[in-house]
Each structure stands twice: as C-alpha cells, then as structure tokens.
Amino acid sequence: MTTVSVDGLRVSYGKRVVFDDLDLELGVGVHGLLGPNGAGKTTLMRVLATVLRPDQGAVRLLGHHIGKPSALRQARRQLGYLPQAFGFYPRFTVREFVEYFAWLKEMPPARIPLAVDRAIERVGLLDRADDRMKHLSGGMLRRVGIAQAIVNDPRLLLLDEPTAGLDPEQRVQFRALLRELGLDAVVLVSTHLVEDVVAACTRVNLVDGGRLVFTGLPDELIAAGGDGDSGDSPIERGYTAVLRGARTAPR
Numbered sequence: 466m467t468t469v470s471v472d473g474l475r476v477s478y479g480k481r482v483v484f485d486d487l488d489l490e491l492g493v494g495v496h497g498l499l500g501p502n503g504a505g506k507t508t509l510m511r512v513l514a515t516v517l518r519p520d521q522g523a524v525r526l527l528g529h530h531i532g533k534p535s536a537l538r539q540a541r542r543q544l545g546y547l548p549q550a551f552g553f554y555p556r557f558t559v560r561e562f563v564e565y566f567a568w569l570k571e572m573p574p575a576r577i578p579l580a581v582d583r584a585i586e587r588v589g590l591l592d593r594a595d596d597r598m599k600h601l602s603g604g605m606l607r608r609v610g611i612a613q614a615i616v617n618d619p620r621l622l623l624l625d626e627p628t629a630g631l632d633p634e635q636r637v638q639f640r641a642l643l644r645e646l647g648l649d650a651v652v653l654v655s656t657h658l659v660e661d662v663v664a665a666c667t668r669v670n671l672v673d674g675g676r677l678v679f680t681g682l683p684d685e686l687i688a689a690g691g692d693g694d695s696g697d698s699p700i701e702r703g704y705t706a707v708l709r710g711a712r713t714a715p716r
C-alpha cells in the first residue's frame with residue numbers, strides 16, 4: 466500500500482530550482498535515498514517532514530493531504546524526523562531531550578516515560594540517559610537524534626544521514642533497528658554509504674540533478690552495474706552506471 470505519495474513536486478530556493486515535477490511513491494518498508502552531493506536528498510526529506518513548503522505539487526502523507534492545517538497536524542503526530550544537523554540545549558540530559566520531543570509530538574503524557582526509555586534503549590544509550598547532551602560524542606548525539614525521531618513509534622520515519630559518525634558496531638546495530646522499524650512503518654533513509662542500502666533497505670531511490678533516476682530493489686541497482694563501471698562493490702558499480710545513464714539520456 467502506498468502511504469506516501471508526491472505528485473508534481475516543485476521546490477526552489479530563490480532562483481535555484483531543486484525539483485521540478487518530481488513524482489514519488491513509498492509504501493511500508495525501508496527505502497534508501499541515494500544521490501550525489503546537492504542532488505536534493507535533504508530538500509526532499511524536509512518537504513516530507515513538513516518543514517519546507519513546496520512551490521507546487523501534492524504531498525500526501527499517511528492518507529493526509531498536507532496542504533490542509535488539520536491534516537498537517539495529524540500527519541505530524543505520526544512522523545519522526547532526524548534532520549542532517551539538529552540543535553539542542555546543551556544542558557538537557559539525553560532523557561530530557563527525547564522527552565521534549567515526545568511532548569512536541571503531542572504524545573499522551575502517560576505514555577511518555579516508558580516510550581522515552583524504550584527509544585533511548587533502542588539506540589543503545591540507556592546507560593547515558595542522565596548525561597548532559599554537551600558531554601556526548603558526535604556519534605552518540607546522532608543516536609540521541611534517532612531516539613527522538615522514533616520516540617512516538619512513527620508511521621513515517623525520515624532519517625537524513627543517520628549513519629554519519631556511527632562506529633562500525635553501532636552501524637550494524639542501527640541497520641538491525643532499521644529493518645525492525647521498516648516492518649510496519651514507512652522509513653526513508655538518506656545515506657552516502659551504499660552498504661547501508663544493501664544491508665537494510667527493501668527498496669532504493671536514486672536522485673540526481675533533482676530527478677528520480679532510479680527506483681527499485683537493491684538487487685536491481687546492483688544488476689545495473691558492470692565490470693567496466695567504477696566502484697569498489699557491485700552496488701557502487703550499479704550506482705555509477707545508473708548516474709552515467711541518466712546523465713547521457715536525453716531529458
């Protein structure tokens with residue numbers, strides 16, 4: 466079932482048009498979002514997270530047309546978003562920070578304490594729950610960011626480069642968490658690590674120059690590559706081949 470659909474999306478920053486007529490459909494599962502620097506991944510995430518208003522196009526999230534204020538509020542309650550960079554009050558503890566987001570997402574107050582501890586546990590930081598944010602390492606901060614995104618058991622989870630800064634052990638654990646979350650939610654994960662896609666994604670989308678140039682199974686992206694394509698792994702070669710094809714094809 467399609468739970469996120471984007472139709473005729475146009476987004477620009479001043480004169481810079483990032484997307485012009487983009488269509489995208491996502492169902493339950495983990496969807497990788499790949500693309501070179503500047504391709505528009507963060508821009509797309511921000512539109513789906515309802516923090517950036519598109520110039521044109523219909524965005525439907527979990528059955529809600531987000532053009533209407535009441536639908537927007539409904540959608541936001543069921544949304545989790547890890548931005549590429551997020552600010553925080555340095556004196557907040559990990560628990561206070563995640564709790565704060567639970568309140569912002571209008572969770573029922575009685576559910577909050579348990580949900581906060583469970584989210585912190587899922588990112589492996591329960592032993593640091595009472596530490597202040599300013600005392601955490603970069604990778605730990607990223608994990609707290611993931612915890613705030615999942616605290617409300619979102620039906621739509623948007624993670625912008627969640628594995629950036631995670632050590633290999635944490636990355637492996639995080640991929641397992643992603644697979645678990647993708648069983649009953651729509652999860653969109655932008656990453657530059659194509660191994661993340663192979664290990665954790667049910668589908669993959671590749672954007673380039675504001676266009677969706679590939680959507681399919683990770684195996685299909687792998688199959689697009691050949692020995693002559695550059696890359697250190699089969700999926701990197703597929704990635705390179707698709708980009709090359711998209712850039713040489715007439716628009």
Ligand SMILES: Nc1ncnc2c1ncn2[C@@H]1O[C@H](COP(=O)(O)OP(=O)(O)OP(=O)(O)O)[C@@H](O)[C@H]1O
Nearest residue numbers: 478479481483500501502503504505506507508509
């Ligand atoms: N606030 C902004 N004002 C003007 N231009 C912007 C702004 N944010 C992004 N852009 C431009 O929009 C385009 C898409 O940027 P975006 O951050 O969405 O790309 P990305 O795929 O996430 O890149 P990266 O992989 O480097 O994170 C780029 O050309 C970028 O320079």
